[in-house]
Amino acid sequence: MGLAIGVDVGGTKVAAGVVDEDGRILDKVRYPTPASSEAATADVIGDAVEELIGRHEVSAVGIGAAGFVDENRSTVLFAPNLAWRDEPLKELLSQRVDVPVVVENDANAMAWAEYRFGAGRGEDYLVCITLGTGIGGGIVLNGQMFRGKFGFGAEVGHFRVVPHGRRCGCGQRGCWEQYASGRALVAEAQDLALTQPDIAEGLLKRAEGDVGGIEGAMITDLAKQGDPGAVWAFERVADWTGQGLATLAAILDPGRFVLGGGVSDAGDVLLEPVLASFRRNITGRSFRKVPDIRIAEFGSEAGIIGAADLARV
Amino acid sequence: MGLAIGVDVGGTKVAAGVVDEDGRILDKVRYPTPASSEAATADVIGDAVEELIGRHEVSAVGIGAAGFVDENRSTVLFAPNLAWRDEPLKELLSQRVDVPVVVENDANAMAWAEYRFGAGRGEDYLVCITLGTGIGGGIVLNGQMFRGKFGFGAEVGHFRVVPHGRRCGCGQRGCWEQYASGRALVAEAQDLALTQPDIAEGLLKRAEGDVGGIEGAMITDLAKQGDPGAVWAFERVADWTGQGLATLAAILDPGRFVLGGGVSDAGDVLLEPVLASFRRNITGRSFRKVPDIRIAEFGSEAGIIGAADLARV
């Protein structure tokens, strides 16, 4: 099938790359996401793709977008960060380029990249969780991307882990992403700083005494150095991550979980307490086989690689 | 493929039937489950199957058992109610009969019966929930029985809905089956009778004043007659059922749910509040397509029908 283009459309930037059959990015362009309108974003995507097509011979284009994508892999039904509602992205782009175009949920694209070329390689029953600002999920079953009946499969950020729990932007309460995402990590650290400033001393120092100034990268950095407050925040998030994985294992029985997204940059600081929590919370551990859990291999480029490869499939 | 035998192995009885290609049971035998030993149960299964094979020409045998079945559909790894551990059921039975034998989780068998011949017909993305003493689940994806990597998929009774919730026989806390099963229905009714005997008047009368004597069939019967205490118990269980279905919809995105098991005998008394709860709890209802929810068509024979048909597949 040769080369394909993958596009990762986020709230702040549009990144597109030419990806070969081994998952390597040969060329890459990047533009800011225009704030003006939905149409402008589609134009930027088209520009980026045309630019790359001018330089490489490609056989397909895959677009990964943070949102609900319809089952025909054509239209973004709803993308909270991009203000898209029923955006016919495939149709719009097909007017500008001659190769086949598919639209994918961005977490699906990331999962596929890990499945094909990264931490999920060799495991045909794979669940990939993206712990970013929120939580995204991608599921590979029997070696195929699982999309569900209507294209909304693996919206794992929004199953409930706490009845009457924290309010979620989706209008529900107690969604997993309020407990195990990057936003949750910051909430844990900030509330620790408010209630137990002695333990959060390192975090407060880094944030120059401003509780509201404690941020994710700061917590990750300090946790890697063993700072007690930062490690505590990771342990809280890891505990909820493990609980959520236990729910997913009860339903999906995968062979492996892969954890990606910004929170996973912490590596073992995250992974070890996640494993411990998962072991504590999974039903039937003493008589069932349990999946292993790994950190994702690709960082921010997983979306490009996966979207491109899914377009080739 | 012609006729097949389905066997439903439960804690109290072994029921076997000859099933035709349209899902009809042509002949049926039934024996008590021997209390003596695991081996005795396998013998009874063998006897029942041989008895039916003596009367019909069958091409395959499917055994549905309440327990964890390995991915080769051969061995029951763990069956709490049958005291089985690593019981090689396929091997044992294959020594006695000449046709192919498969072993299936009983909830899978029931789901398959509904998918092929019942309330799930025509829907290739189907999740069937059995609300019995506990909760079982069966998932059909793209028209195929989903078993997961290791054969443990759809153990939906044991995802957590309440952190620090009610103790479950599995050793965990807050499992869904502690809130939305037949056992949960009885718990709701009994606790209502303890704390609000005025509302539970009808239930208490039927149980002759003995709170501990309130049973599932009694609650179903009274609820159908509109008894306030019984209806209240169903509403509590229905609320949790709807919450659990919302979690499953977020992950699996099916086209339809089918509710079976003893609790579903209540029909609309269960279904209507489940629908209301599901609508309240699913994320993104205003922009996504949502699955419908139906009551199962087969009762206690679903296990036989499904196990037989899965053996033919």
Added chain:
Amino acid sequence: MGLAIGVDVGGTKVAAGVVDEDGRILDKVRYPTPASSEAATADVIGDAVEELIGRHEVSAVGIGAAGFVDENRSTVLFAPNLAWRDEPLKELLSQRVDVPVVVENDANAMAWAEYRFGAGRGEDYLVCITLGTGIGGGIVLNGQMFRGKFGFGAEVGHFRVVPHGRRCGCGQRGCWEQYASGRALVAEAQDLALTQPDIAEGLLKRAEGDVGGIEGAMITDLAKQGDPGAVWAFERVADWTGQGLATLAAILDPGRFVLGGGVSDAGDVLLEPVLASFRRNITGRSFRKVPDIRIAEFGSEAGIIGAADLARV
């Protein structure tokens, strides 16, 4: 003891009144709370008191402030809305006026007003709950204002009702005031509008389609007219109110609860589901005597009346 002055210090206004021995306000002044500094607020309080002293012969001054007050009724240790930390209010005011001055928690003052002249009259074991933006509490035991060892008794807004629940401004999670206050009422209504706009139709219409524009007074107004979405929001808040009262009854065993604050303006729309929830949630209802629950008689003037009367005691 004759006349006394009561001062109610809030985040937006300072209101002071001359109160007679029957709890009537004879004269009243009101100034905006200065935004500039803590000292300025103390000055405004002094100005208001001097103005009233110039017109009436008073024997004592009581100041009710939303915050933690020390056990000597002298210093506001912490007042989140007034930016006070260790503000020596009694000392400051005593430099300007010749009569005795006491400082009280505002919820204590409101409770005392209800106990002496309002819905708590005649009941020497009284718990008064103020359901405002947050939740305040005042406890009368054996006819005396209960303040606890350090002056922090009855901080009932901050006992936990949901583990891992909604984040509270205090840094903890799941505090009662996140579930049963005016803020909680708005949260329930807004999230209903997001997830079930059909039920929230009336609320959305009143807020001109803007979910974020749904406010407390709007919900109260619509609920009194029977609007389904507004009534639903009240039922949610009332359910949590009743659960919290059941916790307080288990610990304090009062003879009566009085509910005040803005949420209580809804009257029976609030009271009836609170009573039902309380009955459901209190332990031992069938063999113990249970307190009754009433709506407060005084509205926003309770703080002035109670602070004045407590100064006389």
Added chain:
Amino acid sequence: MGLAIGVDVGGTKVAAGVVDEDGRILDKVRYPTPASSEAATADVIGDAVEELIGRHEVSAVGIGAAGFVDENRSTVLFAPNLAWRDEPLKELLSQRVDVPVVVENDANAMAWAEYRFGAGRGEDYLVCITLGTGIGGGIVLNGQMFRGKFGFGAEVGHFRVVPHGRRCGCGQRGCWEQYASGRALVAEAQDLALTQPDIAEGLLKRAEGDVGGIEGAMITDLAKQGDPGAVWAFERVADWTGQGLATLAAILDPGRFVLGGGVSDAGDVLLEPVLASFRRNITGRSFRKVPDIRIAEFGSEAGIIGAADLARV
């Protein structure tokens, strides 16, 4: 006032003692609680008291009973373990002895013993928690035993800490005593043995491999030796204990908590994680004074000592 008799009436034994003004037990008798009838238990109490009166000159008799006692300190309204309903204990005993008799809740008696002679000495705002099979509470306010309006104050075992939590014998769900009592300690240890037998190795060994055979004294003993599974169980119970104390501190603002009952036999193994949990969970720790927490000084004799002394008051 001289000597007084205290009686501790439990489900298995009736213990009575002669107590001097310094809280010392000078003489003591003990009988099994008759299983036959409520009347028989009252007879045994009478026999025990008469026996001691025959040997000492006493001025009063106090009876501590595990149950709800009316506000006149005369009648046991409900005692689950003794099958008493409206048992007029004071009247029955007054027919047999000539000195004044009072009836008290047993947890009140234990709290009073600690207040007058034990770990609560010198602290006029004291909350004593008895962590036994269930949880009992006794509150001293301003140096007086607090009983509430109807005599049911301090029923702290039954405030809710987990919505939809574990079922309680009282018919409610999520009561504190389901999480922080001796029964909870055993539940934690047993569920650990089921789900993580590797960590519970020491517990399982001591119970000879029988999960159901793990008992409270066993866990305490192993925890004192540092066994990981036993320590883990204590940490879970201590976490909930600290959360409950934080709720009580928000409402009652005591100067000290005293922890008694069988679980407190663990001493520092319990106390240290309770202190840590309390610090994490109390609101406003950075600006409020916080109570200290101590282990009770009296063991099983606290009930006798306190009941006797309360009879003298």
